[in-house]
Amino acid sequence: MDPSMEHLLARKKSSRSSSRTRSSSASSQTPSDQKPREEKSAPYRDPRYETLLNTKGVFLDTCDLDIAVESKNIPETLLQGNQTVPESTIFGEHQFEYACRNLQGRNEARIIQDISRLLVPSAETFAMLGSKHLEKVIESVNEGWNNCIPLTGTRPQPDYSVGFRREAFSNEQLDKLSPFIGNWLSGDLSFFMATYYMYFPFLSCEVKCGAAALDVADRQNAHSMAVAVRAIVELFRLVKREGELQRQILSFSVSHDHRMVRIYGYYPVIDGKDTKYYRHPIYTFDFTTLNGKEKWTAYHFTKNVYDNWMPSHFKKICSAVDQLPSHLDFGVDPLAETGLSQELESLSTAASSDIPLNPAEQQVATPDSSLCGVGAAKRPKKDVCGIASDCSRSVTVNHCASCLNQINAHPASFNIFASRPLR
Template sequence: MDRLLARKKSSSNLRKRSISATSTTPSDQKPREEKSAPYRDPRYKTLLETKGSFMDKSELGIMDESKTLCQTLLETAQAEPQDSLFRSNIFESTCRKVEDRNETRVIRDITPLIVPPAEILCTYGTSHLKHLIESVNEGWNNSIPLTSTRPQPDYSVGFKRDAFSEDQLAKLSPFIGDFIAGDQSFFMATYYMYFPFLTCEVKCGAAALDIADRQNAHSMTLAVRGIVELFRAVKREDEVNRKILAFS
């Protein structure tokens, strides 16, 4: 159980944050090219494997419950948004306008259509999403590292602090630590996001999809690790074995 306790951020990291506080780019946010650099190496997949995370299908497959969940998500009818750039009569025009453009343009025009922002949906009345919170291109500084690379998804979703009762927060407290001061935890991504479960990465060009896959695999390894470690701590890990716990 002790290995799950929150960890203090090293003094070197704290000094680094202080030094970079006056730089153009915030200390918790790397430029897009820089944050993607480690994932360009195909060997990053092997690095994840050495940490117990595999980017391949398991021969055991997933539980029927998870298969049913995916099928339900796929087949459930969704209301078509009004004035969408994906409307049939303007879809081709939309694609032409983002063709050969940079990732920032794709994020602006396309990402909200594929992954509707949870917080905006809540603002418009989807109240069951009120306990979710998003991050956009923010470093997961409060997550205990898996490799020397820190995840910084283009978009991610997790739970707000108020998603938990006071009793639940008290039980989590030793494992969360002083999250405001930068303590790192298996259960947090940023200081305000608990148990992330969705990440998105945007890339331009077919070859770049492999890079996005490695980025998402890394981020989701940390996300799934938090759930697994929580269940393992109370000897209930069989309840999450072979189940889908996160999406990217």
């Protein structure tokens, strides 16, 4: 396997964070995919968070060279393309002014309830209403991106986000992605996933109360969409096509409150192995002025992202996935040849009862999490092989899956030998 791919392999959650989850009492646990709104926003309220993002290569500003020529027309095209808007809503001619007054001083939950989907419409709803091209996308609402590798210690949790569902990819494409996705059911962390069901996100929305709070929303969106852009860059780097992405807009965000909307695009600046992520301002406006002249602007923009930008973006992703090698060489014998395949299949079935399917049992791990975590076995052990490493650990069948991940990542560090035949 190309050493340049190793850092992109899926990562196990740290055993330390898992043990913290198990030790938490039921009364004090908060589902990790739905942190309270105040809690999830807390780190971003500090203006120094922008400096932290800077240290990770994320800048809430444009680069000196600005976006590439190929992306110059994208913002204007997405803003000006007309779309059919829904009827009988509070954005109607006779209801709009009252609706805006009614939201003065209300909290974020009320703003989301009343107007968020009129500014950033639901992709899945369009799919259910007949937009076949949107059947490949999936959305999340206030769900933690528990399967992503965050850029900071805070995992993203957008109020609304859109990416691609697993079913959008063919079985062959999923096989090629599998080393980088890992065991998504058990919460492996990946550069290419947001939640366990969302691949390659491309749109996020954050909702706040008051103009000052929109700066907080912008920081949240910047983190989320930098993670999204990084996924595309790392995918294309795997097939040595990252140059195609230079300063190209690869994701979008919308920040809004009860009257203001800020729309941004995000793009990478690639210099060899180093990548920085920048933000391009697309449009900022007050949709309540001029009798609501621009009340549907964000709606048009978002729908145009779905209809006119997303399909070509997805084709670009698929073209890179198709170029990934079908069978990566990890430097160890195939499972079928070692006699472990059936044992590991049985192990996977038996271990499924231990998989934390309840989001409350999941915890996010920082990007430097170990590639595998070997803990104490809970079921009777059955020795099947031995691995000589620095600490000369013996390995049981309960640990084989985790250890194989470690071998895959660092094959030169291990000597593999048979302990005794399998029965």
